[in-house]
Amino acid sequence: MPTPPSPRRPAPGQPRATLTREAVLDAAASLVRQHGPQGLTMRKLAAELGTAVTSIYWHVGNRESLLDALVERTVRELDEIRARGATPRARVLSLARTLRRELLARPHLVAMVHERGLTERMFLSAQQALLHEVHAAGLRGARAAEAVRAVQFTVIGHVLVERNRERAPVQRPGEPDLWDTRTAEDDRALARALARAPDAERVFTTSLRALVNGLLPPGTDGSAGSPDRSSGGTSDGPSDGP
Amino acid sequence: MPTPPSPRRPAPGQPRATLTREAVLDAAASLVRQHGPQGLTMRKLAAELGTAVTSIYWHVGNRESLLDALVERTVRELDEIRARGATPRARVLSLARTLRRELLARPHLVAMVHERGLTERMFLSAQQALLHEVHAAGLRGARAAEAVRAVQFTVIGHVLVERNRERAPVQRPGEPDLWDTRTAEDDRALARALARAPDAERVFTTSLRALVNGLLPPGTDGSAGSPDRSSGGTSDGPSDGP
DNA sequence: ACCTGAACACCGTTCAAGT
């Protein structure tokens, strides 16, 4: 949310307004977003800010605590996610989609959060919100916990794979034949479903909707619209969607 | 680019014979497993091997392609995962558990695979195997693809969170009260289910079993509710691998 | 074919010294 409103233009050697900790963090975050943590060197950062390398140390201590501050900021940003929508179902979907978008917007920072063991902390607010909706939909106890986790892991998994495809080597056209021959085993629809590289957001929304339909009990939501699936006797696991 | 030298066999017990590419990779992998990629410096590696820093360059080119080779090796190792068990259900579970174990055994290397966009490639073999079982259980087309992805994402999600807990800051005792007050909302069982830090493997197996029960159509498997496994030991995975 | 030390450019960090 806090965007760079800094009036500073990076003109190396040019005197400017006083250097502030916020300005250092902004410039550092920008470098990390573009080139990852190893693209952030104290000397490049100083050049970007037009100061001496050593000035930075006064404001942020050292490189490690600078990265820590960036991580802290990221956690705080992800913590501000709120649900939107009328029904629990819609609100869960909105949470998942927002989560996905925010994670994809800062992959390097998210990776740094993970390295520092703060992934769960980062998800805490979203987890609480998911929990609230799942509760509102009627789930309790272990069932509710499972549902929250399922959504969370699905988001993580999708983001991971998407992020991976972005930086994947060429492979995109040659990919299908990994699946064709006997791999997909006489099931062409499956082969396509697995090998295709379509609109990632659509795929995400679709499979998440299916998951939510399987997880949440029917009837809490007018928009359910799908014929109820019979699950055998005791089994109550998530079914599919449309 | 330097060509790979002939596969000469170094004396098994002896730490110091002639320097070989394999020996370099082994030592490098060991350093990465212990301290992560940034713990691998060419100079430390040379010290470890008892050679001059520059000798390494003859065998592996440079640091970047050394890391590439490590990644390649990791992908190859994860590619060797095989299913075990009698029923599709059991085989899916065994695949997931083996996958989890192998991923947890080399978190840094897995992260490097991901950075290079090879995550999907690394999962390819497991994905094919999962697909085979899901097919055997009777799923087809998009349903089968969804099931494979669900298992895959669940494994990834669990490994991510587990890994995260390992390196998380203290927080373990203070964690529950994040959930207590109005967070878990009058549902104490839920609060405990979400905040607890119990045997991670058990949690994994339990939620995966639930997922599989929900995904696979009933009737293909007689052992639906069998209370067979209660031992804590890791009993199913093939301990193949280098 | 394999190994070596010297040398270079870059890095994070400290510190005495400035204002």
Added chain:
DNA sequence: ACCTGAACACCGTTCAAGT
């Protein structure tokens, strides 16, 4: 309170020179 350059230890990499 803030900023600075010099200096140090460490890094990856190149290269001419050894065997």
